[in-house]
């Protein structure tokens with residue numbers, strides 16, 4: 001086995017040093033009642049070449065790549081990823097190291113994560129961002145828990161226009177606590193009906209997502225105004241941070257906590273994971289934050305360097321009183337996002353965001369021209385809802401056979417949105433692709 | 444003369460990203476514009492973030508230089524206890540990056556993602572067979588996320604029985620994530636001490652187990668590297684009072700093909716695919732923390748679950764007792780592909796061999812360093828051994844100094860000051876992928892350091908001297924946090 005370096009002589013010599021007769025003898029401390037009665041039954045081992053063929057076969061049964069046009073976003077977006085990003089983030093020094101517990105020999109990861117925190121904070125307009133969480137949904141759940149800790153209140157209001165799968169995760173995290181989740185409905189323009197928030201003075205947080213699940217830009221300033229006036233925090237979620245290249249970011253709109261998914265920033269969709277949980281807040285709340293933080297300091301010779309810091313919030317020090325249980329986070333994904341953001345730069349990010357906006361606006365106009373109704377009037381970013389006539393599901397299936405996935409049906413998430421589809425168009429879709437989609441769905 | 448790996452070479456300096464750029468550069472090939480520009484509503488837009496503008500060359504140089512400041516498994520031995528820093532096979536990277544998998548949208552209709560679903564179903568079966576448990580979820584994103592999943596399963600089980608419980612037993616040797624995960628579920632942790640042999644005694648468990656206690660979290664082998672030999676008796680005590688047994692499987696690398704978690708009495712177990720199953724640690728993640736359960740707890744596993752219906756894989760939500768969802772999507776698929784590739788490459792015999800050699804390597808280090816460093820529990824260890832600095836304290840040298848000096852010799856230090864039950868702990872986990880020559884060099888380095896501790900302790904106090912940075916001021920970092928630049 002090519003990963004196991006021991007020769008038979010090595011083993012014999014080492015066993016002698018250890019004073020044990022055989023490899024099995026090393027396990028004498030395992031009592032009989034814990035042992036397997038029979039060996040494991042696993043497939044016959046594959047050579048590297050057989051494994052390639054096997055994975056090629058599985059991957060060949062996936063609708064990905066040029067043969068398919070997938071017009072679905074919904075929290076996982078197709079964006080071009082420069083070769084340089086994949087190349088740099090595949091470097092062994094980044095990939096095969098661990099959490100930088102020993103800063104002197106981990107300055108590469110530490111500086112890169114410090115830079116990620118900085119870029120993330122600037123992108124979100126927040127004072128401080130952590131080193132990453134698992135994904136956007138768990139970041140939102142942790143954001144709500146953090147708001148409850150800060151305010152010592154035990155009710156949160158979450159908009160129904162927040163990604164339905166994020167809300168499921170929130171429900172899972174909050175169920176065993178005594179924190180109650182109240183839903184805020186959305187209105188006819190596709191954005192949250194803030195006027196429906198009852199008794200804000202009881203709330204720890206009011207949470208909206210912007211752009212929301214329908215792609216609509218929310219009035220986050222109104223949410224933070226209303227929440228803060230009642231002593232609650234404004235938690236601003238997101239699943240498409242590229243939007244902040246064009247639209248106002250959560251911090252500039254008064255959000256107290258901004259949390260969401262960063263997959264969009266150079267991370268492949270990979271059938272849903274790993275993604276990047278982004279998490280940021282006001283500095284005054286930093287000691288209540290979940291997750292790791294990298295901070296700047298100096299070494300013995302006075303040179304700038306970086307370390308993990310404020311770890312008295314964390315499980316390895318505080319154990320049951322920690323602000324979160326997270327240990328391994330999604331560091332390599334944070335690095336990837338940083339390399340991607342650095343490659344785009346401010347100028348590039350702005351232009352790419354504008355292009356995403358324009359593609360979706362173009363698709364909207366083509367669909368409208370084809371007589372398709374777009375029910376929500378709010379401004380959107382790179383995805384939006386279209387209402388199709390009864391029987392569209394047959395068209396949807398027919399298009400799949402042609403290699404077009406014409407959006408995500410919303411009926412399973414929102415019973416009232418039967419025949420409504422969430423459509424996404426990023427920079428990866430050409431005008432021809434968009435024209436073809438509009439033509440096909442109308443036929 | 445022995446030549447140790449630690450050396451110095453030309454290391455390049457590199458400023459912060461934003462100290463590099465020039466306005467007007469761009470390191471990205473912007474897609475050509477084939478639709479007209481449309482102004483977004485002015486009231487909603489802003490100028491965009493203040494990011495530095497860099498060329499592709501700037502970006503490549505920047506991150507290439509940073510990378511050279513990291514120690515990594517691919518560069519050398521990384522015996523970080525409890526973290527299983529084994530070699531990460533390169534073929535697994537090829538498989539995870541396959542465009543069909545890496546480029547797949549998670550919400551594709553089932554017919555368009557049969558490959559990934561088949562892989563997930565197959566991996567669940569493989570992990571069930573390896574652990575001896577009955578049902579598996581692949582959704583949790585890391586070990587601690589698996590623990591949370593497990594605690595939610597405990598919670599749901601007891602609620603379903605009509606008797607929610609309030610406490611959980613957590614040994615003092617447990618990793619910090621264990622009590623933190625239990626707290627997230629509202630459980631109060633009841634700490635119990637391990638006995639003079641470094642393991643739990645059934646009496647200690649019996650003394651605290653009551654009908655308000657949801658169960659116990661055990662790590663087996665535990666964080667002292669010792670097999671919890673009373674685990675079956677402990678499980679019987681916990682079960683008799685209506686509790687459940689959680690096993691933190693972070694140390695599964697010690698017992699592949701040897702133990703049967705089901706027979707051991709375990710109800711719920713998490714695995715760290717980024718430890719035992721070779722997926723890379725990525726500078727601190729992403730990982731993957733699948734959870735395996737005994738049959739009676741299967742109804743509580745997270746949804747959706749992969750099911751084979753009429754010869755076609757689907758993601759099914761039809762599990763009314765499920766605890767819900769832990770991530771938006773189905774898990775860290777790219778890591779699932781890597782772990783699956785690893786298991787298929789190894790097969791049953793070589794996986795068992797992995798544990799045999801992981802234990803042999805740890806035992807070899809333990810034997811050869813015993814007496815040079817203090818061994819608080821001199822018992823046959825499994826995949827890791829825990830020393831302390833008590834022999835070096837006389838020379839005013841502590842565990843931190845020893846760890847820092849080891850860097851100069853070219854090794855990543857072991858885990859230090861954990862587990863908490865050993866003051867000044869030095870927790871060494873070599874893993875099976877280290878050769879005898881490399882172990883010998885590590886042992887020689889540790890011996891040389893012990894000699895230096897006696898004869899030239901200042902070398903340890905000053906260490907490291909060969910790394911990119913000397914010791915960093917962590918107190919100042921925490922006192923006046925500077926978290927963004």
Ligand SMILES: Cc1ncc(COP(=O)(O)O)c(C=O)c1O
Nearest residue numbers: 327328525585586587618620693
């Ligand atoms: C014994 C033990 N349990 C749990 C964990 C937590 O796992 P993770 O870091 O993947 O969340 C770790 C690792 O860090 C560990 O060593």
